[in-house]
Amino acid sequence: MANMAGLCASIKRLKLTDGRTVRVYHPGIMNTDSGPDFLGAELSYGPGTRLKGDVEIHIRPSDWRRHGHEKDPRYDTVVLHVVMGNEENLSSIRKQNRQYIPTLVLSEYLQESLNRIKNRYHHKQRPGKKMDYPCRSILHGADLQEIQDRLYEAGHARFEAKSEGISRRMIRVSPEQTLYENLMRTAGYAKNTESFHELARCLPIEWIRICIDREKDDQRTMAIQAVLIGAAGLLPSQRLTASSTIGDHPYVQELEARWGTYGPELSIRSMDEKDWLFFACAHSIFRP
Numbered sequence: 001m002a003n004m005a006g007l008c009a010s011i012k013r014l015k016l017t018d019g020r021t022v023r024v025y026h027p028g029i030m031n032t033d034s035g036p037d038f039l040g041a042e043l044s045y046g047p048g049t050r051l052k053g054d055v056e057i058h059i060r061p062s063d064w065r066r067h068g069h070e071k072d073p074r075y076d077t078v079v080l081h082v083v084m085g086n087e088e089n090l091s092s093i094r095k096q097n098r099q100y101i102p103t104l105v106l107s108e109y110l111q112e113s114l115n116r117i118k119n120r121y122h123h124k125q126r127p128g129k130k131m132d133y134p135c136r137s138i139l140h141g142a143d144l145q146e147i148q149d150r151l152y153e154a155g156h157a158r159f160e161a162k163s164e165g166i167s168r169r170m171i172r173v174s175p176e177q178t179l180y181e182n183l184m185r186t187a188g189y190a191k192n193t194e195s196f197h198e199l200a201r202c203l204p205i206e207w208i209r210i211c212i213d214r215e216k217d218d219q220r221t222m223a224i225q226a227v228l229i230g231a232a233g234l235l236p237s238q239r240l241t242a243s244s245t246i247g248d249h250p251y252v253q254e255l256e257a258r259w260g261t262y263g264p265e266l267s268i269r270s271m272d273e274k275d276w277l278f279f280a281c282a283h284s285i286f287r288p
Contacts, residue, residue: 014109016102017086020046028055033191034278035074043080045102053079061090061103071096073274080104173204180205191277195232198271203231207266223258230259233271 014022028041036054044050054077058064061083069075076095081103093101110117142150170178181200188196211223229235237256263270 014104016045016104018102020102022080022102022104025050036078041080051079053077055080055082057082059084060088061086061093062088064093064101069096070094073097073272074278076274082106177205195271195276198275199228199232202271203227203266203268207268210266211262222254223262226255226258227262227266227268229255230263231268231270233273233275235259238270239273 014024016022023044025042025044026040028038031037031039031054037057038055040052041055042050042052054075056064056069056075056078058067058081061081063083064070064081069078070093073096076097076099078095078101081093081101083103083105085107086103086105090103093103095101166178166182169181177200181197184196184200185193186196188194208224208227211227212220215223230238233239235256236252262268
């Protein structure tokens with residue numbers, strides 16, 4: 001589907017099912033995790049302004065509802081729905097926030113047969129074929145020492161930039177809070193780095209300490225979990241996609257009860273479920 005989307009994006013005038021044209025400036029980056037298929041695409045509709053958002057790709061329009069996207073807030077960022085065919089003649093697809101999503105039907109613009117596109121794709125992916133990468137042309141012909149020098153310079157510049165950022169943050173907040181924020185960024189790995197960083201700012205370490213000081217030793221872990229999950233907006237009561245049966249678990253009920261106490265007292269403005277990117281293993285924490 002990615003290859004076909006790229007093939008169609010090269011055509012000057014693509015027409016949506018609502019009659020408007022769409023212009024693609026950037027197709028976005030393929031998402032290999034849960035959520036929309038392409039992230040950060042840039043496009044415009046008709047004479048409209050340039051938009052930035054995500055793109056979801058399906059075989060047919062009805063797959064949007066069949067996959068549950070119409071009730072999933074993570075898909076509120078989708079600005080274009082791309083499908084292969086529209087035999088069902090569905091023209092209206094909406095997100096859970098009730099906003100309309102324009103649909104582009106690929107089959108109307110393919111310049112080659114599906115079999116030919118498929119064969120060419122498999123040919124490019126055959127075992128042993130060298131994969132290209134963005135800096136290949138820059139490094140072509142460079143000797144080992146030059147490559148090492150460039151990597152050292154880039155690494156040093158990155159280290160200096162991070163050090164300066166940490167120093168500036170320590171002036172604005174305490175060293176302890178700065179350390180806490182950066183440790184939380186690390187906990188987010190590559191996909192949820194910014195989300196964990198935002199969580200550390202929404203729930204400062206000073207507020208966590210307030211919760212700890214009020215609890216007995218054997219209850220402090222539960223208190224920390226409650227305020228962290230609650231501030232992240234990931235408790236079942238906060239999630240539109242959570243199953244109603246999960247809230248019956250004693251552990252979850254305890255988290256909800258503690259958050260019901262600490263949340264209002266600390267005046268925490270919780271994050272939203274759509275702020276997080278879920279993985280296959282983590283996506284089922286509060287789901288059957």
